[in-house]
Amino acid sequence: MKNNVKSASLKKANRSRAMSLVVFLGPFLLVFFVFTILPVLVSILVSLTNFNMLEMPGFVGLDNYAKLFLNDSVFTTAIQNTMIISVITGPVGYLLCFGFAWLVNEIPPKPRAFMTLLFYAPSLSGGMSAVWALLFSNDSVGYINAWLQEFDIISEPIRWTVDTDYMMPVCIIIILWQSLGTTFLTFIAGLQTVNRSLYEAGAVDGIKNRWQELYFITLPEMRGQLMFGAILAITGAFGVDGIITGIFGFPTQNYALHTIMHHLHDYGNVRYEMGYACAIATLLFLISIIANRVVQFLLDRVGK
Amino acid sequence: MKSNTMDTVELPVGKKKKVETVGIFRKRPKYDEEGNLIYYKKKKLIKNRVNRSAGGDVMMVLFLLIAGVFMAFPMIYAISNSLKPLHELWLFPPNLIVRNPTVANYKDMFTILSNSTVPFTRYLFNTLFITIGATFLRVVSASMAAYPLSKFKFKGRKIINKTITMTLMFAAPAAGLANYLIMSGFGWIDTWLCLLVPALGSSFSLHLIRGFVDQFPDSVLEAARIDGAGEYRIFWSILMPNMKPAWMTLIVFSVKDYWNQGATIYIYREELKSLNYALGQIAAEGVARAGVSMAINVIMMIVPVLTFLITQSNIIETMATSGMKD
Incomplete structure (x- = not known):
């Protein structure tokens, strides 16, 4: 009798627990599926058609991909630009995040809080494109030009935002300026959780300076944060477009800063060639996953 | 260790460990022979660390x-x-x-804004509404989902967790176009549903909160269950108060995202557009507006910086649990 009551109440508890599982998880999972998983599947499917929002879509196989690689020189430029931007701003931004987090972590708590705010503020401020636009203005009204002329370094103002020789470096400086974002905070937090006694034990075991300490103790201890930071850095580097549009316009002069995201936007939201645009999106998914896998593989070997 | 000289004093048990930290100094108490406090000796903290030159x-x-x-x-x-x-x-x-x-530039900014076809207060309301609404949805949905994904045992938990982690690796903006297609299928284009609903399924938010819940001791949850608390009660009265650093952090990231949001592909109607978009339009009018557009940049910066300042310590605590686990 007693046993029966117990198992009945247990069953009831289990049932209510299963109910609560649905209530807790349901809303998130539903929306996550519709707006995160489904878009990947939709992108792949639509990329195999010639859908243009007006006519019935027809199946075209891999035509869109063939056209992208064989007939679209702007796309080749976009891939090149994206690669240059992400190969430079990705790793450099990542190292900056780590370097600054490490340095900031070495100083006492009060100045540390201040420096953290100072370094993180650019990414909080959402780009400040107006400031950069005026700094790098094309005429001698622009502050950089004015100063360079004042010190007789140049005689004619440099046309920063339309001269293809200068656009890429300027763009990279601006992206790096605001690269100390979530990754930076993650690293500071990671550094603060490393067990202090490991450092003293390491000193006894023959670690001589802060560099050895960094490589043999700190880095392996915060591998989880390093990986999370890498993911944020990679997806950020491949998805760059808004900050470029804000300062250099869209499309940029001679496509000098045309990225894959710009190309996607151009075909998707301007020309409504959805099939073609979705092929671009699918490729971008693929590239970012491959890049992430490679970086995770490399990070796995740190300090081993 | 028995000595009666002035500089090496036997300390009473229990007072020996009392070391306070003040700024970069560590206060070391000095005691007299009877164990009374005489003075504090300041010692530099940085110097105490090993392997520093x-x-x-x-x-x-x-x-x-x-x-x-x-x-x-x-x-x-x-x-x-x-x-x-x-x-x-x-x-x-x-x-x-x-x-x-x-402050002429700030005054000009308000003059220009009050003369626009859609009143400035409307843009401000839009941005506030979306920022608060979407942030609220993100926090609630991510916290609710993180609890079972971290603490319940059920079929499919592992695969769901892995899938969510996988999606962090996508370049998310690439999904924008397909999202546009899906939303136009629902007939949501040009409404706020496009901005609010996706906030319920943010995998980044879930990842942050989940990492924090993982650290929460199971024994506390078990004890509450034995005391007869239901899952909703455990979630609301035990987990949520203890997860405060995690959702405060989420609030900062979310406010930053939505407050800075400019034009989106989902909204066409002028009266639904954001403050950042409206202010950007003024700045786009060229060099004559240089002073005003700087004022705009300053104004836009205030809200995210303030939220960050208020919650900084929470953020560090939360990000410490954000690492990837295999």
Whole structure:
């Protein structure tokens, strides 16, 4: 009798627990599926058609991909630009995040809080494109030009935002300026959780300076944060477009800063060639996953 | 260890460990023979750490200062320029710091905004509504989902967790176009549903909160269950208060995202557009608006920076649990 009551109440508890599982998880999972998983599947499917929002879509196989690689020189430029931007701003931004987090972590708590705010503020401020636009203005009204002329370094103002020789470096400086974002905070937090006694034990075991300490103790201890930071850095580097549009316009002069995201936007939201645009999106998914896998593989070997 | 000289004093048990930290100094209490406190001896904290050279410390501080100036420069410049009167804006060569500060640019900003076809207050309302609404949805949905995904045992938990982690690796903006197609299928284009609903399924938010819940001791949850608390009660009265650092962090990231959101592909109607978009339109009118657009940049910066300042310590605590686990 007693046993029966117990198992009945247990069953009831289990049932209510299963109910609560649905209530807790349901809303998130539903929306996550519709707006995160489904878009990947939709992108792949639509990329195999010639859908243009007006006519019935027809199946075209891999035509869109063939056209992208064989007939679209702007796309080749976009891939090149994206690669240059992400190969430079990705790793450099990542190292900056780590370097600054490490340095900031070495100083006492009060100045540390201040420096953290100072370094993180650019990414909080959402780009400040107006400031950069005026700094790098094309005429001698622009502050950089004015100063360079004042010190007789140049005689004619440099046309920063339309001269293809200068656009890429300027763009990279601006992206790096605001690269100390979530990754930076993650690293500071990671550094603060490393067990202090490991450092003293390491000193006894023959670690001589802060560099050895960094490589043999700190880095392996915060591998989880390093990986999370890498993911944020990679997806950020491949998805760059808004900050470029804000300062250099869209499309940029001679496509000098045309990225894959710009190309996607151009075909998707301007020309409504959805099939073609979705092929671009699918490729971008693929590239970012491959890049992430490679970086995770490399990070796995740190300090081993 | 028995000695009666003045400098090596036997300390009473229990007082020996009492070391306070004040700034970069560590206060070491000194006691007299009877164990009464005489004075505090200050000892530099940095020097106490192993494997640090003084030269390295100096280099480090110097480097941080230089980098700090570079990072702060555009912001100082924006603040200074927003306070410049018109003639000072076009001075050649330009001076970095304003000489005769004025709030004329801020006044102009409000004049321009109140003369626009859609009133300024409407843009402000839009941005506030979306920022608060979407942030609320993100926090609630991510916290609710994180609890079972971290603490319940059920079929499919592992695969769901892995899938969510996988999606962090996508370049998310690439999904924008397909999202547009899906939303136009639902007939949501040009409504706020496009901005609010996706906030319920943010995998980044879930990842942050989940990492934090993982650290929460199972024994506390078990004890509450034995006391007869239901899952909703456990979630609301035990988990949520203890997860405060995690959702405070999420609030900062979310406010930053939505507050800075400009034009989106989902919204066409002027009266539904955001403050950032409206202010961007003024700045786009060219060099004549230089002072006003600096004022705009300063105004837009205030909200995210303030939320960050209030919650900084929570953020560090949360990000410490954000690492990837295999």
